[in-house]
Amino acid sequence: MKRLTWLVVLAALLVAGGFLAAPALSQSKVVKIGDLGSKVGVFEGYGKYQTMFMQMAVEELNAKGGVLGHKIEMISEDDETKPAPAVRKAEKLILQDDVKLIVGAVSSGATMAVMDVTKKHKTIHWNAVSCAEFMRTTKFHKQYFSNQPDSRMQANGLARYIVDKMGKKVYIFYTDYAMGQSDGRQFKTAVEKLGGEVVGVAGAPLDTKDFSPWFGAINQANPDVLFVAFAGTDSLRLMTQLHSFGMTKKYKLAGIDCFLLQQDLPAIAEPMEGFVQLAHYSPYNPDRGMQAFNDRFKKKFGVEGNIMAGAYDGVLFWAAAAEKAKSFDADKVAAVLEGMCLDNTHIGKQCIRKEDHQVVMDMHLYQVKGGKNLPIARLEGKDTIGEPMVGKDPVEGFTWEIKKKN
Helix, strand or coil, X not given: CHHHHHHHHHHHHXXXXXXXXXXXXXXXXXXXXXXXXXXXXXXHHHHHHHHHHHHHHHHHHHHCCCECCEEEEEEEEECCCCHHHHHHHHXXXXXXXXXXXXXXXXXXXXXXXXXXXXXXXXXXXXXXXXXXXXXXXXXXXXXXXXXXXXXXXXXXXXXHHHHHXXXXXXXXXXXXXXXXXXXXXXXXXXXXXXXXXXXXXEEEXXXXXXXXXXXXXHHHHCCCEEEEECCCHHHHHHXXXXXXXXXXXXXXXXXXXXXXXXXXXXXXXXXXXXXXXXXXXXXXXXXXXXXXXXXXXXXXXXXXCCHHHHHHHHHHHHHHHHXXXXXXCHHHHHHHHCCCXXXXXXXXXXXXXXXXXXXECCEEEEEEECCEEEEEEEECXXXXXXXXXXXXXXXXXXXXXXXXXX
């Protein structure tokens, strides 16, 4: 009899426990987002910081209740800086993990390959660092958005300063794949349009170990300015070798925004001294908003921020659009994102242009002094973004041929 009584009591407790647990389980809703970037190799640093900035955004949003009552969970994947693995990982994130947002990839080639995947599966895709001009022209689709200044924006902003302040004879040296080719093309076009002279162009393969075979042609051309479009460990090797050949003293140097992250500069402060680049962010910009954002990042991770902060914004834009759309449906979220503005990004206010989903953002020219990127000029976003070119081939009519001046 006692045994039967205890069984009845136990059963009652289990039932009661089930009823008590049910509300808690029903409240533990989760929405997943994907972090796709280079975790090893030439662009490892960019992928590493993309993850950190996304993590910071996720934690801040979750502390405020998440998105539409859902806790945000971030899943990270390595794209190996190659298109094929990037596609596989993007497919896995969408089909297996059911992510509602992908931020990435890092390299332009991988990002363009992933764009085919996000278009096919109708997934919101945010680009925070890849800069090839195809992404808002021939590869564009309505679920794709970016706050990375692409090659055209960078060229429009940097070329005028170089021609006016640094010298009119320019040699263009670029990494010979999607990103570097794009930067080289756009910069050559911009320099020549402004009356400057491109005295030579050359491309070196990604992950080149020895750049010295190209130095003879550069010296023979004798430019005023050497414009370099490389990134990551390629940039570190290039600057070290240029310095050992005395070329960092012989020429003025300028480059793209992702040439080196701020964390890399102190290690090669002497070779980089005087280097000019255009970027949307530096932890050494005195802007109060940037300083406040950098202080939060540094408190969390113990290091300064860098241009990968655009990944933080991507998560915030997506979350704000989902809340406004009252849905995670990609078409509904994309419709809200078109023309959307946010005030609380890493550089203050950002607005997404409806026509090509490119963020119109103010940028700065920075010069490296003592291992720090210090601002020397401010550029308004409207002056660099250029007209929308969705569906138009940005390479049409372009030639690498050097136009000789009489």
